Amino acid sequence: MTTSISDMYGEESKLEGLLAKFDEATEILAAAADYAKPLKVRRVLDTARRVILQEGGCAALEERAEKFERAGVFLGSDWAVPQTLVSSLTTRAFASPDDETVVIEALSELRLLAVVMGRYVHSQVTIHQARRFLTRVLAVNLSLLFTSPSEAERETQGRLALVPRAVLRHLADRIGYENVIGNLIEEIWRILYQRPIQVDHIKRMVTQISICQANPDIDLGTSGQGSERLVSSLYGPTQASREDPGLEVYRQRLESMDTNTLQNEATGFARAMRDTGLVSPYHPVLVRFLLDKGDHLLSEAFGLSTTGRDCLLCYQQLVYALIEEAVHPSTAQAVYGLSLMLERGILFQPPVAPALWRQIGLPLSDWSEARLRFVFGDEATPRSRLLEGVLCMLGLPLGVGQGNNPTCQSARALSMWAYNDPDYLLQMVTWAARDDEIIMHFEGQPISSRESYAGVAKELPVDLDPVSLLVVPHLDRIYTEMGRRCADREGDPHRWINPEFHGWWTGRGFRINVDVATGVLQDLEAFIRHFYACYHPFYNGNQPLIHPQPAGIVVTDSAARFVGWHAITLMRVALDAQNVMRVYFYNPNDDSGQDWGDGVVVSTTGNGERFGEASLPFEQFASRLYIFHFDPLEGGEVAKVSRDELDRVIGLIHRSWGADRIPDLGLQAEAEGNGIHSGEIGE
Amino acid sequence: MEKDPNKGYVALLGWSLNAVEAAETFNRRYVVVAPDWAEAYCKEHTIPYLLWNYERLNERSMEIAETLQEMGVDVAVPLFEETVEWAGAINSVLLDNPRLLGQAMLMRDKSLMKRRAQLGGIRVGIFEEASDRGDVIRFLKRVNQALLKLDGDPNDPIHFKAFDKAGCLGHRVIRTPDDVDAIPEEEFPALMESHLDGWEFAVEAWIYDRKIRFLNISEYVTLGYSVFVPATPELEQYRPRITAEIEKLIKAFDIDFGFVHPEYFVTSDGEMYFGEVAYRPPGFKVFELLERAYGFNAYQGLILCFDPKTTEEELDAFFPREVVDARGYAGSFGVYPRRRVVSRLEVPEETEGHPYFDYHELTTPLEEIVTKRTAFGTHWGLVYFYGENPYTMRDLLKRQEELDYYV
Known part of the structure; x- marks a missing residue:
């Protein structure tokens, strides 16, 4: 009986039926006093979710934007103040497992679209602001626009993952793809100027752009200016790799090159890497090929100045071992990390070179291996992955990011050690990766990360660089335990924690x-x-x-x-x-x-x-x-x-x-x- | 809404936003009596509020009654099981009627209420009080002996209900001694009843001046899972007999005014058994379902039936005619995760695509491991349905029990 009833409803009348429900729910919400709105908004959001998933649903909601906003859908939330919304946060909202968050974000976008289209004169945002915001939203969510849900999304969101896609597609149809790509490129450059260690998501976005550009069905118009450098730095920075020939073909081409040509290749890669902070997977192929071609070409491929070159020459064996172990097409960023580490001259600090030798041969605990594999997959061995991470952190101490975790203290400590006390950092990595335990001292008393209770973060992080991934959970627990030991003291506990946690140089x-x-x-x-x-x-x-x-x-x-x-x-x-x-x-x-x-x-x-x-x-x-x-x-x-x-x-x-x-x-x-x-x- | 100073001034015991909204849009003055955590919200939205932390009735109970009396409050309306005895105590002061406290205590004790019903000539199943697990085992054995079961035959189940818990909370079905072991200590003392094979349903009755003003029959599709209003014609055919039962209840419990929510069984031979009765709004958002089906606000009906200043004309004008005035059928389904490990909420496509589906209030799971269900009544949220046909509604609600909302 149930199925026959639903069969009776065709697609079109289904949307109509849902819209009638949506309108009714909106009216009830509008009629409710402010204090009672939380009771009524659920029904609006849940109905909206189903409307969005219908063909033509987004357009119907766009028409109703003014009505549902006035009814109070956004009341009491950040979305009530659209002029303060941050476009980059939409990525997280859209990925939320919570359907209310996803839907309210979607409705907010449709509301701004109504503003852009001139059908809704909003008291807080102008047409211009709304358009700018939405193009950014499209830009940062570009991947959602062109891909079907990933396994991870399916796992956390299920059918809900289709909601952001439907809305973004509607936005793109209305606003046009041109603005999207242009903004995305701007956004990528802005992030790249900060030289983060983690660039996987940027590489994915660049890949998105190159796919869009190659697709004849997508009209990019005149946009895409400035994307060439990004795309080429990944997929063809040099003469011999220009048409993205594939790694094996490229390696074969290297065999037949003379020194001059190799020199050109080396300089090409180095320039692309220095310009963008991104390393092409072809770059490691060249670097590995040059291992027996002499230090001069190698130094060119790393784009080294005299300081870096001195380092390379002084620690040649170590550098070669690091390349052997850490530099592969799947760990391409290691080239950049190694290059910048050499440039910093930190190998001249006596403990750093032997500590790196230890790192190269470091046996990883089962737990560490499992974590690295879980987050980064099997493309590279866990040890290479970790070594890549170590090189990047030593090369880019300020590129450490905390991800979507409340562990700013631990990220800051790692960055500070990489910058100021690199051998101490290497010690921490060793303890964490090999022993699954870090012991720090607080006012003379040892604190073990193993014995301490949960830290600030409730869950194990997954969105971090390899070093942070292994070390942060330990640091977080120790930091929290230090706080616990200060619990009965008056005033802010960081007075005592910071010097003990970060290092002696922290002012007392x-x-x-x-x-x-x-x-x-x-x-x-x-x-x-x-x-x-x-x-x-x-x-x-x-x-x-x-x-x-x-x-x-x-x-x-x-x-x-x-x-x-x-x-x-x-x-x-x-x-x-x-x-x-x-x-x-x-x-x-x-x-x-x-x-x-x-x-x-x-x-x-x-x-x-x-x-x-x-x-x-x-x-x-x-x-x-x-x-x-x-x-x-x-x-x-x-x-x-x-x-x-x-x-x-x-x-x-x-x-x-x-x-x-x-x-x-x-x-x-x-x-x-x-x-x-x-x-x-x-x- | 404009308040009528000639009408009663009511105190709502307990925090319910739906009740507050109903009171706010009604012509009676009101005050919310709720614990301190409700204070900030009430202040922010200028909701009349009086702080009271409900614990056991004690020597301070007089204080709240006197405070309300000084404020000029006419009557207290209980919104939750836990505030029923408070309402009784307060109303015995406000209405100068000591009997009301005793009446409320009856309503709070499942065993006492059963004995009282029995004394009033109302038919009840076999029941007994249990103060420990030994009592439960004994009762289980005796009931099954009475049914002429042999050793090794599967037992007929018995029902176990903590004395003072609302609705399905603390309601367990006991079949084996292992089930008995699983009862936590704090659920004693409790009431035990024999299992009746029959059709269980609930009634909501608004009473004023000892007369029924509106009587709704709520049909349970499966106890603890789903309910819808009005009931199917099959159940509605018993309405005259049910009305007579409620009238007996009014007599037995000496109910002058207010609202009762009893549960009954109809056995296959048409015999009506009394289960229990509560003196407060029912669970599963039945009040909201009634509003969806009939368009009247059940909370306002509650206020009306408690207010000593209500007139006959008001009552006549307020309540619709039962069944015939309903615009449709409204049902709710309580979702329990069916799997042991769940990662997200996903309303089944066939449910969502059904034209009767209204919306849901389910929460995103916070933990992946589902705690084993021990008693009835710990659903993860409700799903609402609305439509024109009672049988479609019933089948739809039944079907939900086989679907995974959490995967």
């Missing part, structure tokens, strides 16, 4: 500008003055920062609202080309280029940043800082910071995350000398 002096118990701002002015005195070259006797220092920042969204506390590393403070004093810092987030609202936009390129660094003008940075360390024995000139400058910083704080943390001024007037003003006297 500690300042924080919020009261831990109440979350209210405290000693704000003194805090800012002190930060200037410690870090600003005009107030600290022009002393450049010596060691990277951990610091705590407050992340705010593009509407300058509080998002969360976050761990970063202060790298340097210096004048940029425009004579603006900037703080250069490392952010373990995968993408440092973020808009923190109220004009505070973190820059990742164009203002003197080195690869992987983020930067802000000193004042703006100070306004998002809440914890820093200092050497208590080194004093700067606290008094010299001008009133104007202080007021600007305080203004930035009060207009953003500090807005609802300002201490009660009424009380202060009654009891003068308490609260934020007393700090000044203390300093």
Whole structure:
């Protein structure tokens, strides 16, 4: 009986039936008072999900966009404030196993599309903003547009995975593919300027572009400018690999080349790699071929300067062994990691070379092997994969990313060690990968990662580089255990954790500008003055920062609202080309280029940043800082910071995350000398 | 909505957003009496609110009654099983009627209510109280002996219900001594009943001035899985007999006003057995189903039947005529994962494609391992259906039991 009834409904009337249900649900939602809307929204979303999956469903919802938004579908969620939405987050929303998240994201896109099409005049976003946002959404989700659900998506989302695809296809039909590709290319370059260790997803996107370009059914118009470099750096950076001939054919071609031609090939690869940070799978074929052709060509293939070449020559055997073990077409990024590591000259630090020898022969525990295989597959052996990861981390210390995990502290520690204490990093990798245990000491007491309870992260990470994948779970547990041992102490535990966790160079002096118990701002002015005195070259006797220092920042969204506390590393403070004093810092987030609202936009390129660094003008940075360390024995000139400058910083704080943390001024007037003003006297 | 100062002022005991919404859009003044976690939400949305953390009735119980009395509240309406005795205690003060507390205590004790029903001449199955596992084994044996079963024959099951839990919570079917071992200590004392092979259904009756004002029969397709309203004509044919049963119930329990939600069995020979009765809105969102089917707000009906200032005209105008006024049939299905390991929620395609399918309130699984189901009544969320034909509805709900929502 049930089947015959559903058979009676044809496809078209099915959509009509669903739309009637959707309209009814929307009306009920619209009629409900604000407090009761949470009860009614479920029905709207669930019906919308089914509408989207019908042919013509997206168009029907686009028509109803104004109605459902006014009814309150987005009420109380981030989507209610479309001007602050971040396009790159749509990827995660669309991949969520939670159908409400997927559908609300889809409805938000359809609503913005209605704005673009001029059928919905929105009070918060303009046509231009909406169009720009949607093209970005398409760009970052491009792969969804052209592929059917992957095994992983099927596993977590099932039929739900078809929802984002249906919506994106509708968007692309309406907006056109041209904008999509153009934006995608811009986006890729922006990320690549930050030189992340993990580039697999970028390689996938570049592949997407080249597939689109090769498909005669997709009209890209004039877009795609600037994509040639990306596509060619992966699929044909040199004369002999230009038409993407396949690895074996390319290797055979190398056999018949003279030195000059080989030299051209080597330079071609090196240039492509240096330009993009991406390594073509052909590149390792050449590198391995050159192993018995002399160091000169090899050095060319790595694009080395004199420092790198010296390193190569001094540690020739080691470098050859590293290439043998780690450089394969499936681990192509190892070429870039190795090249940059040589350039850094860290092999000249006595313990690093022997530590790398240990790494080459390191036996991995069963657990480590299984984890590496689970995440990276069987294309390369777990040991090669890990070695590639080690080379990349040593070559790109600021390319470490935390993935979609709450483990910013551990990512920061890895990056700091790779930068500042590489042999210590190698020790950590050894313990984690071979012994499945790391022991660190906290105030003289050993803490074993094996005996400690769960860390900040609830699940094992999967979206990390090979080194982080193995080491972060240990560090995370140790970090959490250190916190546990500080639980009964007053104030913020990072005062004690950071120096013990990150390294001796972390200043034992500690300042924080919020009261831990109440979350209210405290000693704000003194805090800012002190930060200037410690870090600003005009107030600290022009002393450049010596060691990277951990610091705590407050992340705010593009509407300058509080998002969360976050761990970063202060790298340097210096004048940029425009004579603006900037703080250069490392952010373990995968993408440092973020808009923190109220004009505070973190820059990742164009203002003197080195690869992987983020930067802000000193004042703006100070306004998002809440914890820093200092050497208590080194004093700067606290008094010299001008009133104007202080007021600007305080203004930035009060207009953003500090807005609802300002201490009660009424009380202060009654009891003068308490609260934020007393700090000044203390300093 | 504009409040009528000449009408009653009601206190809603317990937090239910649906009830709040109903009260807000009704002409009676109201106040929500709920634990502290509801405070922020009430403040944010200016919902009249009084803080009360419900624990066992104790010496402070008088305090809440007096506070409500000072506020001018006329009557307290229980929304959950746990607040029934509170409503009784409070109303005995507000309405100056000490009998109401005793009545509420009866409603909270499954064994006492059965004895009371028996005394009122209502037919009940064989039942006994159990204070430990030994009692359960003994009862299981005795019932099966009475059925002339031999050793080795499969036992007829017995039902085991914790005294003071709502609906299906703590309701177990016991067949073997192993089942007895699985009962957790905290579910004692409990009521045990013989199993009746028959058709189980529930009734929702709104009562005012000792008269039934609206009587709904909820048909269970399978107990603990699904329910729909109104019932099929097969069950509705018993309506006159059911009405007579409810009238007996009103007499036996001395119910002047309010709302009762009893459960009955009809055996194959047409005999009606009383199961239990609750003095609060039923589970499985039956109130919401009634609104979907009839278009009246069952919570407002509840307020109406508790308010001492309600008039006959209001009652007549408010309630529709049973069955004939229903626009369709509304049902809900409680989903239990059928597999031991699940990774995601996926509403079966055949369900989703069915024109009766309304929407679902299922949650995404947080854990992959499904805890073994021990008692009835721990479903993962409800799925709602609506349509014109009661038989299609019944078959559709039955069919859901064979489908995987969690895979």
